[in-house]
Amino acid sequence: MYSIKGGVGKTTAAVNLAYLSALGGARTLVWDLDPQGAATFLFRIKPRVKGGGSALVRGQSPVDRLIRGTDFDRLDLLPADPSYRYMDLHLDRTKHPTRRLHGVLAPLGSDYDCIILDCPPSLSLVSESVFEAASAVLVPMIPAPLPARTLDQLERFLVSRNDAGADRKRDPKVLAFFSMVDRRRQLHERIIEELIRVRPGVLMTEIPASTVFEQMGVRRSPVEVFAAGSRAAASYRALWQEVVGLI
Amino acid sequence: MSIKSVIAAIHLRWDVASEAPSAVHRTYLDTADWRIHRRGLTLDMDDGASSPVGAAKEGALTLRHRESEAVVAWVPADGPPTFASDLPVGDLWGQVATVIEDRRLLPQVEVDTHLQRIAVLNSDDKTTARVLLERHTLTDSRERSRVLRTATVTGVRGYERSAQRIADALSAAGLEQQTESLLNVALSLAGRPSPGAKSGPAVDLERSMPAARAVASILGRLRYHMISTQEGVREQLDTEFLHDYRVAIRRARSILRQAHGALPPNASGALAAGLGWLGSLTGPARDLDVHLGVLGSTREDLAPLNQYLIDRREKAQRDLIDAMDSERYRSLLHTWRALEKAETDQSAAPLGDRPAGQLADALIARAYRRVVRRGRAIDVSTPAEALHDLRKRAKELRYLIECFQSLYPEDEITSVIRELKALQDNLGEFQDCQVQADALRSMAADLFESRAAPATTLMAMGRLADDLGERERRARDEFDSRFERFSSSANRKRLAALVSGGLDGTDSHGYETQEPESAADGIQA
Numbered sequence: 001m002y003s004i005k006g007g008v009g010k011t012t013a014a015v016n017l018a019y020l021s022a023l024g025g026a027r028t029l030v031w032d033l034d035p036q037g038a039a040t041f042l043f044r045i046k047p048r049v050k051g052g053g054s055a056l057v058r059g060q061s062p063v064d065r066l067i068r069g070t071d072f073d074r075l076d077l078l079p080a081d082p083s084y085r086y087m088d089l090h091l092d093r094t095k096h097p098t099r100r101l102h103g104v105l106a107p108l109g110s111d112y113d114c115i116i117l118d119c120p121p122s123l124s125l126v127s128e129s130v131f132e133a134a135s136a137v138l139v140p141m142i143p144a145p146l147p148a149r150t151l152d153q154l155e156r157f158l159v160s161r162n163d164a165g166a167d168r169k170r171d172p173k174v175l176a177f178f179s180m181v182d183r184r185r186q187l188h189e190r191i192i193e194e195l196i197r198v199r200p201g202v203l204m205t206e207i208p209a210s211t212v213f214e215q216m217g218v219r220r221s222p223v224e225v226f227a228a229g230s231r232a233a234a235s236y237r238a239l240w241q242e243v244v245g246l247i
Numbered sequence: 248m249s250i251k252s253v254i255a256a257i258h259l260r261w262d263v264a265s266e267a268p269s270a271v272h273r274t275y276l277d278t279a280d281w282r283i284h285r286r287g288l289t290l291d292m293d294d295g296a297s298s299p300v301g302a303a304k305e306g307a308l309t310l311r312h313r314e315s316e317a318v319v320a321w322v323p324a325d326g327p328p329t330f331a332s333d334l335p336v337g338d339l340w341g342q343v344a345t346v347i348e349d350r351r352l353l354p355q356v357e358v359d360t361h362l363q364r365i366a367v368l369n370s371d372d373k374t375t376a377r378v379l380l381e382r383h384t385l386t387d388s389r390e391r392s393r394v395l396r397t398a399t400v401t402g403v404r405g406y407e408r409s410a411q412r413i414a415d416a417l418s419a420a421g422l423e424q425q426t427e428s429l430l431n432v433a434l435s436l437a438g439r440p441s442p443g444a445k446s447g448p449a450v451d452l453e454r455s456m457p458a459a460r461a462v463a464s465i466l467g468r469l470r471y472h473m474i475s476t477q478e479g480v481r482e483q484l485d486t487e488f489l490h491d492y493r494v495a496i497r498r499a500r501s502i503l504r505q506a507h508g509a510l511p512p513n514a515s516g517a518l519a520a521g522l523g524w525l526g527s528l529t530g531p532a533r534d535l536d537v538h539l540g541v542l543g544s545t546r547e548d549l550a551p552l553n554q555y556l557i558d559r560r561e562k563a564q565r566d567l568i569d570a571m572d573s574e575r576y577r578s579l580l581h582t583w584r585a586l587e588k589a590e591t592d593q594s595a596a597p598l599g600d601r602p603a604g605q606l607a608d609a610l611i612a613r614a615y616r617r618v619v620r621r622g623r624a625i626d627v628s629t630p631a632e633a634l635h636d637l638r639k640r641a642k643e644l645r646y647l648i649e650c651f652q653s654l655y656p657e658d659e660i661t662s663v664i665r666e667l668k669a670l671q672d673n674l675g676e677f678q679d680c681q682v683q684a685d686a687l688r689s690m691a692a693d694l695f696e697s698r699a700a701p702a703t704t705l706m707a708m709g710r711l712a713d714d715l716g717e718r719e720r721r722a723r724d725e726f727d728s729r730f731e732r733f734s735s736s737a738n739r740k741r742l743a744a745l746v747s748g749g750l751d752g753t754d755s756h757g758y759e760t761q762e763p764e765s766a767a768d769g770i771q772a
Contacts, residue, residue, distance in 0.1 A: 044373035068405035071366065071374040076404055220372075 001138050002130065004150055006121040008140045009179035011038040012213050013236075014118040017138075019222035020240040022075035026113035029067065029076045031105070033087070033130070034120040037080030042220050043070045045079050052083035054090045057100045063107060072225075076112075088125040097125055102133035123157055131158065134172045136247045140179035140207070141195075143188040151176055151199060175246060177203040177239060203246075205239040208232060253380055253398055254365065256420050257413060262368040271295075273358045275430050276327055278350035279479055279488065286346050287313050289430050292327045310339050316428055328352055330485070349540075351485040356433040359384040367413060375409035377401045385433040395432060397425055448472070448498055449652040454604025458509040459596050461603035462502065465650045467587045469499045470580075480529075481568060486536040493533055496526050499583075501646040505610050511595035514586045521579035528570050532563035534686070541683055548707045551700035555690060607651035608746035614644040615742060615750055622670075622730045631681060634726070638674035641667060655745050663742050670733040673725055680719035687712045 001014040014030060022028040032039040037047035045068045051061040067076050083090075091097040105115060119130050131137060141150060151174070158171055176199070182188050183206075196202055212223050212232040219226045223233045257263055273293045277283045283290050288310055295306045308328065309321040320339035328334050329351055331344035361382045366374040379399040386392040398417055402410030418424070425432075450464045473495040479488025503510070503519045539556050542549070570576055598606065618640045625633055645667055652660055691708045694700040732738065743750045 044371045046371075066405075069374075069403035 001116060001140070002119045002127060002154075003121050003140055004123055004153060005142075008121075008142045009207060009213070010121070010140050011042070011118055012216060013138065013140050013179065013207065013239075014116050015039050015042050015216070016222045016224065016233075016236040017240050017243070018075060018114075018116045019072060019224055020237060021114045021116070022072055023224065024240075025074070027074045027076075027111065028114045028116065029078060029108065029112045031078040031115065031117045032080035033084060033126065034080060034118055035082055035084035035087075036120075037082075039118045040077065040080040042216060042222075043068075043077050044220050045070070045077055047080045047082070049079055049081035049083075052081050053087050054083060054093075056104060057087070057090045057094055059103065063104055064111070067108075071221075084120070087120075091125045091129055098129045098132045101126075101129040105133060123153065127157075128161060131161065131172055136173040136175055136243070138243065139174060139176040141176055142180045143178055143191040145191065173247060174201075175203055175243060176201075178206040180209040181206045182209045203239065203242055205235060205242050207235045207239065253378075253417065253420070253422070254363075256416065257365065257367065257378060260416065261413070262372070264366045264368060264372075264374075266364040266366075268361060268363040270359065270361050273360065274327060274354045275356045275358070275433070276352040277355050278347050279353060279476070279484070280350070280491075281355075282346050282348075282350060283310075283343070284313060284430075288319065288342075288346070289313050289316075289428070290343065290352070291430075292324060308334075308339065310342060313428055313430070327354065349485060350487050351479075353484070356430065357386045358429065358433055359386070367409060369406075369409070375403055375406035376413055377403070378413060383429065383433075395429075397429075398422060448495075448646075448650045450650075452603055452607075452651065452653045454602060454654055456603045457599060458506070458601045458603045458606040459599030461606070461651075462506050462509045463587045465502055466499060466583065469495045469502070470583050470587070473499075474580075477571070481571065483564060486540070489529060489533055489536060493526065493529050496522050496529070497642070498646045498650065500526065501643050502650055505614065505643060505647060506606060508598035509596055509601070509606060510586065510599065513595075514582065518579070518582050518586050521575070521582060524575070525570070525579065529567060532560065532567050534682075535560040535563055537679070538683065538686060542687065542711060546707070548703045549711075551694060551704045552690065552708060555694060555699065603651075604654055605747065607647070607654050608748060611644070611647050611651070611742075612746050612748065612750045614640070614647050618644050619734050619739075622734060625726070625730070631677075634674060634723075635678050638671065638678055641671050641674060645671060659741055659745055663738065663745070666733045666738050670729050673722055673729040677719055677722035677726065680715045680722065684712045684715040684719065687715070 001010050001017075003010045011032075011034065018028050018030045030039055030043075032047075040047040049056060049061070049066050055061040056063065056066070063078065067078050069076050091100055094100050101117070108115070117130050117134060119127060137154075139151070139154065154174060158174075178192055181192070192206070208231055210230065210232040212227045212230045215226070216223060223230060223236065227233055254263075254265070271293050273291050276290045276292060289312075290308065290310050292308050293306050305323050305325055307321050308324040310319045311317060312319060320337075320342060322335055322337060322339050330349070331340065331347055334340040334343060363380045365378040365380065367376040367378065369375050377400070379401070381397045381399070383395045383397070384392055385395060400410050400414045400417065448465065448468055450468045452461045452464070473492055476488045476492040476495070479485070480492050483489075500519060500522045503515050503522070507515055535556055539553075539560065542552060542556065618637065621633070621637045621640055625637065645664070648660065648664060648667070687708050691705050694708075695705060739750060
């Protein structure tokens with residue numbers, strides 16, 4: 001789960017999709033890479049990783065001992081830690097910085113069917129490392145002016161990686177979707193239509209702007225748990241189905 | 248300890264969140280001979296409330312590891328399957344079908360469970376452990392029921408200490424650690440014999456016990472086998488019931504004939520006659536089951552043959568039930584029971600007070616010699632009847648070894664049985680193919696005469712008969728090598744080491760002369 005910009009509903013999407021993944025029977029792990037630790041907070045888990053990000057990326061902390069079970073069956077979390085603020089530095093000090101996140105997750109291969117990384121907003125060594133590890137990058141976009149720019153930036157970034165010798169075959173699929181949409185606003189309507197025209201690959205499902213998502217912070221639960229009948233919950237179910245169909 | 252008091256005990260020390268209580272009904276399914284259980288698995292059908300994936304609304308059929316109860320495979324299902332063919336093709340079907348083959352799945356134990364889930368919370372209201380409280384009401388097929396209460400504590404990853412503290416608190420409150428699977432508890436509470444118990448004819452024998460007592464307990468075991476398959480034969484639950492029923496009869500006849508010196512002659516003669524009657528009476532039904540298995544087909548051109556077989560099978564079943572309802576049948580069972588008790592009257596049995604070990608050794612040695620002698624006499628020009636006869640002798644040897652199995656070291660006796668079985672399989676294939684092909688020819692004549700089948704059916708039957716002929720030839724070609732292995736000096740030595748006095752025809756215990764060879768004929772295939 002990735003976005004260059006913050007505040008676009010990235011963590012909301014990570015938590016809700018991870019819950020739906022686990023509900024469907026897949027053993028699921030969320031890695032909260034964002035030092036703000038919003039996903040960790042939503043799962044009521046302490047944002048602390050023994051040894052911090054540095055020991056983790058250097059392979060000094062056995063990752064399976066840092067994982068915490070959430071309140072939901074088959075759904076676990078690798079918590080955030082304040083030291084993740086310096087993750088770029090930690091990574092930079094390792095031998096193959098862009099392959100380190102993949103290396104951290106490698107021993108968990110058979111424990112989980114689905115791993116969701118909730119990334120900090122930026123284009124950095126962390127994001128590059130995430131693209132190396134992931135098979136798909138989900139990009140939430142709010143219908144603000146020039147939305148195509150975000151995607152352009154991301155794609156330019158992936159191409160520049162390839163120029164620098166990254167393996168083309170391991171390029172993750174970029175799956176962009178609209179988030180916090182208010183169809184009553186003409187601006188939103190126009191922006192979405194314009195983007196779909198130039199980018200037909202954008203996902204069909206839109207996540208609406210809804211007060212239900214604000215309640216997640218109070219209830220500290222995925223929307224499916226406390227508002228399964230809401231349009232907000234239905235939109236995530238549809239999004240998850242669409243994503244599963246594509247990966 | 249009631250559920251309420253367990254909740255209260257936990258509530259005193261921890262913050263908890265209780266879910267609404269729910270209930271689930273579960274039926275454990277297995278074949279009459281517990282094939283799934285013996286494979287280390289269980290199969291249960293539930294009504295949905297506790298499916299492995301909580302979201303499932305309908306019921307589920309779940310295959311689990313027997314000890315850990317971990318789910319191996321599951322499918323949604325709205326009713327219990329009867330045969331493997333009722334299952335949707337997939338993982339569960341694959342695993343169950345290879346284990347149960349053609350056997351019927353029977354409801355073995357019903358369990359009604361009321362369950363309550365409790366989450367134990369920390370100061371952030373985060374779940375750190377889960378407690379599942381269950382009250383199981385177990386009911387067996389005789390409607391006897393018992394109640395069992397369990398509390399299962401499950402840790403949450405990264406918070407294992409919390410689960411440990413709760414488990415400790417529950418132990419301190421007097422709850423006992425449950426180590427057995429629910430099914431095992433259900434079975435023992437419901438008073439059923441453990442399904443892990445031996446199903447073969449072997450009974451625990453001592454070499455020094457009187458032969459009469461040993462033979463009586465073998466007969467008792469075989470009678471139990473016959474009785475326990477009786478209902479399945481009547482109800483035609485699956486074809487294996489009749490097969491097992493007949494095997495019990497054949498084994499009993501074989502033991503009576505071979506060890507007759509150890510029993511009072513009058514009584515054993517009467518029982519042997521009764522079993523002979525029952526054996527021949529069950530023959531046609533079994534033959535038709537086999538025909539239906541081999542020749543029965545959904546192919547359109549063979550439909551008249553299939554119907555012909557089904558009609559005759561129904562008639563055979565009626566005859567069988569009439570016999571089982573008859574006075575003769577009741578008196579047969581009475582004679583059988585009486586003979587088991589006749590163990591006290593050893594004076595009437597000439598060899599009854601000899602040690603069982605000596606009797607078994609001598610009988611097995613004699614039966615082995617017979618198989619070897621007759622097998623060696625077979626060459627390319629030998630008529631098929633000689634192979635059929637050899638098959639009967641091999642069966643006699645097999646029954647003896649299996650019935651007296653507990654007198655011998657397990658590993659060695661198992662390898663002897665393995666070689667013998669390989670020979671028997673070959674002889675069985677040879678004879679079965681021949682019998683099937685002969686049956687096809689006579690059925691074709693029947694169908695032709697009664698104009699019950701078109702020419703296409705008769706032609707298809709002809710092709711089937713040709714295929715069977717080919718298989719019969721292949722079996723005949725393989726016979727030499729199978730027999731060679733069985734009669735090899737290695738196998739001979741293995742058996743000779745087990746029986747006192749060796750395999751040569753020494754007469755040291757006086758058994759050799761007890762039975763002229765011709766008396767041993769007449770076991771039906």
